Amino acid sequence: MENNQNSHGSKRVLPPAHFSLKIESFPVLQKTGVEKYESDVFEAGGYKWRLCLYPNGKSKGNPKGNRFVSLYLKLENTGDLPRQWEVNAEFKLFVFDHINKKYLTVQDKNHPVKRFHEKNTEEGFDILPLETFRDSSEGYLVKDCCVFGAEVFVIKPTGKREVLSMLKKPANGFSTWKIPNFSKLDKNSILCKAFTAGGRSWQIQVHPGGYDKGKGNSLSVFLDLVDRGKLPPKKAIWAEYKLRVLDQCRDKHVEYTFRHGFKSSSPPQGSRRFMPLGDLHEVAKGYLLNDTLIVEAVFLTLSVSKHYP
Template structure:
C-alpha cells in the first residue's frame, strides 16, 4: 500500500456516540489478518461523495485504517475534495469509541493522485489484547465520519463605522407647553441603511411619568431581519439654546427584535426643563438630538 498516512500526528479522543456515517464490524479478525490483504468496505455516501473504509489488518506493528474516495472517474476535470474526517474503533469494555483525527490539519485534500488517507490507529499489541476492549472474541468494530467542505459563496461583512454618514438627527417640538403630556413626539431618519426614530415623552414615561422628560432611540422592526442585531453607540441630548450646556447621555446597545429601543425614562427632570433661565425651551420650542458615535453595518450576498 502506498504511503497515505497523515504525517502531522493524531489527536485521540473518546466518545459515547457512534460514527455518523459508517460502521464496519469484522468477525474472525485473525482469519482476515491471515489473508494478508487490505479489506475495502462497501461504498457509503457522505457530503455528496462516495467513500470506502479500508483496513490493513496485517501490519507488523499497527492496525491501520484508511478513508478512500470512490468512483472518482465521475468527477470532472482536475478535481479536488476537501474533507474533515475521523476514524473510529470501538472499545467494548468501556462502551466508548476511540476517535482519531489529524492533530494539526484536520482538513484533508483528496485529489487525483491522493484518493486515500488514513492513520495507524493502534499498536497491534494493544489492539489484540482483549482486556483493552478493541478485539473481543476475535470481533471488532471500526467507523468513519466525513464532512466535506464546500464553500457556498455566501458571506457577510460586518463593519463597525465611526460617525456614520447621516448619523445625526434633530427633533424640534414647537409649542411645547401646549403639547399633550401623554403624547409621543417622533422623528424618523435613516442611518446605516436602517430606519430609526427619536421618541420623546413630554410628560415622562413609566417611572419618569410626571417627573421627567423621557427620551429614546428606537429601531424600525420592519427593517430588521429575524435574529439580527445592530450595535450602536450614540448620544441623546436636549439642547441648551442659550449657553450650549446641553443635557446629554451616551448609550451603548444591541438593537434586536426583543429590544428595539434604548434611552432614559428619567432623561432630565421636568423642573429643570421648564426653568426658563436654563434655556432648554426657547420660544416654547424643545430641541432633541440623536448622534451616532459608532454603528454596525452588515452587508451580505443573496
C-alpha cells in the same frame, strides 16, 4: 499521513455513524499476503467512500522497526466529479475493543479536516502496532475476529455569510431637530422626528409634558427603532448614542448617553425624566430660545449586519 504520530485515540461506546467492517479469520487474511483490502462502497456527506485495510501496514514501519495495522478512508467515483474537484472532510476511524465493548476512535489531533483531491484520494492512519493488535488481552483481535469503522463528515460551505460591523460614529448618525412654538404644543402629544442611520429608520420622540413617571414634571426624550418589526426574532441592533437638549445661549447642554440592543419587541429607549420642566421653561437657562427647542440624537457606535447568499 502514513504514521500515527499525529493521530489521537480515545474510546467510546457509540458505534461508527456511517460504516462498519467486520473481519473474520484476520490472521488468514494476513497470510494471504494481500497488501490492501477495500470494503464495499458506503455513502456519507453526499459522496461515496471505501474503507481500506492494510493488514500488514501501509507504511514500512517506524525507525524502530515496528509494524502497524493501517486503516484508510478512500474517496470513490472521483471520475464523476467536476474538474479540479476538492472534498474537505473531517473523519474518524474505529477499532472495536471486544473486552470493554468500546470503540477505539482515531483522528488526526492537529489537522482533523482532510483535503481530498485528484492527487490525494486516500487519508488514514497506522492505527495500532501489530504486536498490540494481535494481543488478545487488548481486546481488538478476539477469536481471530476484529471490527473496524468509519465516520465521515463532509464540510460543504453553504455560501451564506453574515458580516457584523460595529461602526464608530456612523455616517448620517446625527440628527438635529428644531421644534418651534414649543410652549403652544399639547402637553399630552408625542412628537417624532425620523432619520436614517446604518440602513435603519430611527426617530427621536419627545413628550412635551412628560411620559409615565415624568408626566407633569419632566421632559421625556427617547430614541426609537422604527423598522424594528422587520428584525428576525432574537436579532438585535446594538447602539451607543447620546440624546441632548441644547442650551442655545451658553452651550451647557443637557445630554445623556445610552447603550441598548434594539430588538423587534423593544420599546423606545431614553429617559422619562430627561430634564425638569421648570428648568426647560426658565428663559435664562436658554433651552427655549424664541420658543424653539433643539433636540439632538448622536450615534457613537452602531451595529450593522449584512448578509450574503
